[in-house]
Amino acid sequence: MAEINHFEYGWITPALSYALSVLGSVLGLICAGRIRTAGTAGQRAWWGLLAAWALGGTAIWAMHFMAMLGFAVAGTRIRYDVPLTAASTAIAVVAVGIGLAIVGTGRLNPVRLIAGGIFTGVGVAAMHYSGMAAMRLNGSLGYDTTRVALSVAIAIVAATVALWLAMTVRRPLAIFASALVMGIAVNGMHFTGMSALSVHQHEEQGEITGTGMSTLLVPIVLAVIFGVVGLLYALLAAPTDDDRAAAAYLDGRRAPEPAAAAPVVAPDPVGLRARSTLGQPGTPFPSRRETPPR
Template sequence: MSHEMHHFSMGMWVFFLAYATSVVGSFVGLSCARQALIAPTGRGHRRWMAMAALSVGGVAVWLMHFIGMMGFDVPGTAVRYALGPTVFSVALSVAATWFGLWLVSSRAAWVNRVPSLVRLFVGGLGMGLAVSLMHYSGMWAIRIQGSLEHDTAFVVASVAIGVVAATVALWLAQAADRWTLRVPAALLMGCAVVALHYTGMAGVRVQVDPTVPLPAGQTVTALLFPSFVLGIVVLTVPIAALLLAPSRRDLALEQEFARWTTDDGTDSSRTVPARS
């Protein structure tokens, strides 16, 4: 029988903060993904892709996970986190998000030969599996006086949610071309990420053994404070870039103006008679 544990030991405000963090990260990430699709240069495309991956993978997914873990408590034992698996989990989350976004928006000729629907499903599968692995890597980092296991049924359910959520997120990254669409899309993505997290947490089973030495590692607050500050910085950069970035309409007008001035200059040169 599993030992008693609490998922909301600090109150429901942790849940709402985790959800809000995921929504904000998702909205910024979707906005960056749209800018990547319309970026006129390859360098700009890659820059927007990196900011989208950091916003979604680093903030909407990973930071949400550790904010949610603030409420995790096991009476009778301290809860600590190993640094190595924690760092691995954030790197995996960002890399998986970047891979999924790259697959559906790549400008490489060999990638574009693959049907877009196939790329969407492959990207969603790979990203969803990796994000689910991120969650369980974060759980692997937990150290308690005893053992921690996961119910297989809840693991399968959380992975399924992760794959579906990732696939929908990649589709929304292409389809949500206006902020009025990105707001409900971000709300939906936040729900999916939170559902993955708490479905996985519902399957946690712990056994406390007082004879085991006190666990080494960091407290969740010691990890979360610098992570939260870093998350704010990560979001500040793309938000500033988005405010300064031209819209699709602006780019079209610039291209039209450049074409008009070029054509006008060419026509003028043809009408001016040559001097003898």
């Protein structure tokens, strides 16, 4: 059995992975809060997509691969299958998105919350172990069943709490505190799953296919940077509740358009205007009773 080192670079990789999970959780909770205040179905879908990317793409998937930078197996190089790695990204984002859709449609109740938490937690665990399955090294992977089950249970509990927080937390301090807790839960699930891993090294050194982590690191970092910048821009550009209230107040204070002024008619005390119209087409002649005496 090969020797495994989960912290090859010391505290740097776990600290960065925790920071990524907290950052993604903060952005995800803010975007999820916008789902509740969105006025149309399109706006709710847009904020749901951003929240799924922040939580699934940054807080979970990017955190996973940042932690994997510190993973090493003695006597072999580690490479990754790119299509399977990309699939693990999609699994994380889609699982979180469906979980948000379950708890975000209709009134929040325990049945919706538990169903969304189970679905999202299983999806997060599937992301983790599919990302592990993408590793290519000179050995075969083995897992301790008890610790795998424990990691899945942690993922389900963490996902349920995260969905509940996403639907209830609104104040900035509460969002930040919740993100700190979510970061602990996500990292706890990851390292619990990693502790279940064992590697049985092959006696014969064969060719290892796939892409090295150093090559994958650049696109992963760029995706995280552009994703975070895009999320921040979307949050800053979107109108807040205060902006909508101010706009409604200004619309109410706006003066109405002045009505068209009625034409001014000069006084006609002796009836000259009426007499001037006699004989014109369309003007009726006075009746005999109205004819003045001679």
